[in-house]
Amino acid sequence: MDIVYDILVFLHLLGMAVLVGGVIMRLAAPQSPNGLVLLSGAGAQVLTGVAITGIASAGLVDNDVNNTKIAVKLGIAVVVLVLAHILWRKPQAGKGLFYTLAALTLINVGVAVFW
Ligand code: HEM
Numbered sequence: 001m002d003i004v005y006d007i008l009v010f011l012h013l014l015g016m017a018v019l020v021g022g023v024i025m026r027l028a029a030p031q032s033p034n035g036l037v038l039l040s041g042a043g044a045q046v047l048t049g050v051a052i053t054g055i056a057s058a059g060l061v062d063n064d065v066n067n068t069k070i071a072v073k074l075g076i077a078v079v080v081l082v083l084a085h086i087l088w089r090k091p092q093a094g095k096g097l098f099y100t101l102a103a104l105t106l107i108n109v110g111v112a113v114f115w
Contacts, residue, residue, distance in 0.1 A: 001060040008052045015044030016109065019080070023102045035088030038101065042084040045108075046077050069115045076108045 019041030025034045053070050056063045083101040086093055 001055060005055050005061045008048050012048040012052060015041050015048055019045060019105055023105060026098060033091055035091055038084040039088045042081040046081055049077060069111060073108055073111055076104050080104050
């Protein structure tokens with residue numbers, strides 16, 4: 001199961017790269033239709049994050065799960081997913097939504113690394 005876990009962590013990091021890449025794309029070119037990039041990255045984070053946590057919680061790998069940290073990450077990631085969905089459907093939605101998404105994404109990277 002270790003290899004499955006490692007592949008999911010690999011995909012989790014790629015999902016983060018897609019999400020952060022989407023944020024940078026929109027900062028560099030505000031009119032770029034990159035909602036689908038944000039939505040794909042955000043969706044990948046929720047799916048792979050839940051899968052990683054499930055495997056660890058089931059005791060299939062030798063990793064402890066900090067449930068409080070995971071609850072915070074999941075809550076933030078779901079908000080990011082909803083914002084990405086709005087920005088995908090309404091590319092010209094207010095800048096506030098985009099900056100909130102960007103800030104929450106960075107906060108989740110910080111929570112992952114520093115908590
Ligand atoms: C915007 C959403 C998210 C971002 C940007 C993000 C980012 C990251 C990053 C950068 C790491 C690597 C940290 C390290 O190895 O030190 C990580 C690991 C992890 N994330 Fe996320 N994450 C997100 C959402 C989630 C969600 C929703 C869950 C669970 C429901 C989750 C669960 C985990 C777990 C369990 C690890 C540890 C993997 C390991 O090293 O064994 N993440 N995340």
